[in-house]
Amino acid sequence: MLIVMLFLYLPILTLIVLSFNEVKSMSVWGGFSLKWYQELFQSRLMMGAIVNTFSIAILAALIATVVGTMAVLGMAAMKPRTQNTLLGINNIPMLNADIVTGIALMLFFLMVGAPRGYMTILFSHATFCIPYVILSVRPRVNRSTDRLYEAALDLGASERYAFRKIVLPELWPGITSGFLLSFTMSVDDFIITYFTRGAGINTISTLIYSEVKIGIRPSLFALSTIVFVVALAVLLAVNVRQSRADREDNTLQTA
Amino acid sequence: MAELIRLEGIVKSFDDNIVLNGIDLSVDENEFVTLLGPSGCGKTTTLRIIGGFETPDQGRVYFNGVDITDMPANKRPINTVFQNYALFPHMDVGENIAFSLRVKGEDEKTIKKKVADALELVNLKGFEKRRIDQLSGGQQQRIAMARAIVNEPKVLLLDEPLGALDLKLRQEMEYELVRLKKELGITFIYITHDQEEALTMSDKVVVMNEGYIQQEGTPQEIYDEPVNAFVADFIGDSNILSGVMSDEKVVRIDGIDYPCIDGTEEGFPPRRKVDVVIRPEDIDIVPYGKGLWNGTITSKLFIGVHYEMLVQSETGKIEWLLQNYDQHEVGEKIGMYVDPENIQIMHKPKSEAEAAIEIDL
Ligand SMILES: Nc1ncnc2c1ncn2[C@@H]1O[C@H](COP(=O)(O)OP(=O)(O)O)[C@@H](O)[C@H]1O
Ligand SMILES: [Mg+2]
Numbered sequence: 262m263l264i265v266m267l268f269l270y271l272p273i274l275t276l277i278v279l280s281f282n283e284v285k286s287m288s289v290w291g292g293f294s295l296k297w298y299q300e301l302f303q304s305r306l307m308m309g310a311i312v313n314t315f316s317i318a319i320l321a322a323l324i325a326t327v328v329g330t331m332a333v334l335g336m337a338a339m340k341p342r343t344q345n346t347l348l349g350i351n352n353i354p355m356l357n358a359d360i361v362t363g364i365a366l367m368l369f370f371l372m373v374g375a376p377r378g379y380m381t382i383l384f385s386h387a388t389f390c391i392p393y394v395i396l397s398v399r400p401r402v403n404r405s406t407d408r409l410y411e412a413a414l415d416l417g418a419s420e421r422y423a424f425r426k427i428v429l430p431e432l433w434p435g436i437t438s439g440f441l442l443s444f445t446m447s448v449d450d451f452i453i454t455y456f457t458r459g460a461g462i463n464t465i466s467t468l469i470y471s472e473v474k475i476g477i478r479p480s481l482f483a484l485s486t487i488v489f490v491v492a493l494a495v496l497l498a499v500n501v502r503q504s505r506a507d508r509e510d511n512t513l514q515t516a
Numbered sequence: 517m518a519e520l521i522r523l524e525g526i527v528k529s530f531d532d533n534i535v536l537n538g539i540d541l542s543v544d545e546n547e548f549v550t551l552l553g554p555s556g557c558g559k560t561t562t563l564r565i566i567g568g569f570e571t572p573d574q575g576r577v578y579f580n581g582v583d584i585t586d587m588p589a590n591k592r593p594i595n596t597v598f599q600n601y602a603l604f605p606h607m608d609v610g611e612n613i614a615f616s617l618r619v620k621g622e623d624e625k626t627i628k629k630k631v632a633d634a635l636e637l638v639n640l641k642g643f644e645k646r647r648i649d650q651l652s653g654g655q656q657q658r659i660a661m662a663r664a665i666v667n668e669p670k671v672l673l674l675d676e677p678l679g680a681l682d683l684k685l686r687q688e689m690e691y692e693l694v695r696l697k698k699e700l701g702i703t704f705i706y707i708t709h710d711q712e713e714a715l716t717m718s719d720k721v722v723v724m725n726e727g728y729i730q731q732e733g734t735p736q737e738i739y740d741e742p743v744n745a746f747v748a749d750f751i752g753d754s755n756i757l758s759g760v761m762s763d764e765k766v767v768r769i770d771g772i773d774y775p776c777i778d779g780t781e782e783g784f785p786p787r788r789k790v791d792v793v794i795r796p797e798d799i800d801i802v803p804y805g806k807g808l809w810n811g812t813i814t815s816k817l818f819i820g821v822h823y824e825m826l827v828q829s830e831t832g833k834i835e836w837l838l839q840n841y842d843q844h845e846v847g848e849k850i851g852m853y854v855d856p857e858n859i860q861i862m863h864k865p866k867s868e869a870e871a872a873i874e875i876d877l
Binding site: 416419423431 | 600616620664
């Protein structure tokens, strides 16, 4: 186990250490310095990529969350057979290789003649995130949510009030994990972005890819470190949420 | 008493499965009516139609003489205690109870007072800030009651509210429910599959099976005069036998003729096939040969105040269940006698299958 952990984390650790290295070397430690971070923040190219990556991630996650949640609610009103079919269809894009999705989306944009750029990346990301939102919100809509909704109506609430006060809080854990999952998926993505971006627009991943071809600068280490830290933070947030929700479910069951 | 709710010819099916087969029911103001029947007989569906959560395929629902069949649930002056309580898990006890008051837009002071009063009524004073998952089953049940009555509905619907509780708690809650009902002075429509619950609490019991109402009446009537074998079997231990009217006011069971008090006038002419109920406590033990028929005691069990015995009849086909205060030994040969009044003659049960057979006859 320790060895596995070592293999997994040592490279990342090396990367982080090197990003604080004074000299531009991959083997010699020249003392602690923030100069690569400085270079990073001064580079218009890199800053642009960072802004693109995170703004696309947030917007795509937002869109996917709203659309996915509405899809789940729409599905809940359908017959069980239809629901299962739809869920099956929903799973396919997730199993699909990214490269297929990427090329398919590119062809689609070419066909409709959409100029490829920020909007096409955003659209693509929102699209491939929707299934994940559906997958995380859907389990929260069940018999017990139905019953709670009916109980609210029984107590005189309007449909809208019952939804807002009773159903939404029930779905909330699913909605937030759907959002966070979408966010990380979007930040992580390279292949789909690569095929759906236009010339002259970069996200962090496509930028690193093209920079690596020219030659690695330590400021890329700094960039990667930032991505890693953000991903770690989101992951921790998801885990904390999850374990808290589990604990609540457990106490509910034993009560 | 004034009629409050009336169901007229309610028919309901899910897909191709007919769940309610023409239910007619009348509930008076301030009455405690219990729908009693085995699981799956359509009790919950009936209640959901009254509450406004299902629309019947046919038939109408009236409230105070007004047709409310198409009125949405949130407009009906009817509240429900749901089978699994359906308490709102993300709200504390106080907020759960306050829900309907907030919907109505009552002011904060009134809400606080009414919530406190409701909690006191269900003997959970000061529970406002508790979380739902900190409550025991019995407490959740009481909170569900409090939440349903805080807004003073005209009718309270209760779907097996005691079903999830253990026996002792259940008996305690039966008294509580009757007390609450008295204090509130509102109509209760109560669902259970437990005959003992139904008989102890209700003013009127409605026995259901397979989407039909089999019989309705006071607990006493249901117990003493079940109209068919289904009801008799469902309400307590009984000897239920198939027989045929061999003569006017004589029924033949297993080759022996028994005098009874039902005849052509009551709808049981000679040669009609019938079901017969004889309650175990109505069979008297007399010396061998002195009764209507004879048998041998095959087993004996002392249960509290009386003995329960199984007796094999001499004709051999029937095993009788007897309850008696006197002690008799296993193996003893006895005679048995039943007063004609205690022989309950009944029509064959009302259900789709049986109805079809009856037409064939
Ligand atoms: N929403 C539904 N969809 C399909 N079948 C249902 C639905 N609700 C109830 N049923 C069926 O109707 C029958 C009666 O159910 P119910 O009224 O809940 O019975 P009870 O409360 O007496 O146990 C059952 O066979 C049940 O499976
Ligand atoms: Mg039920």
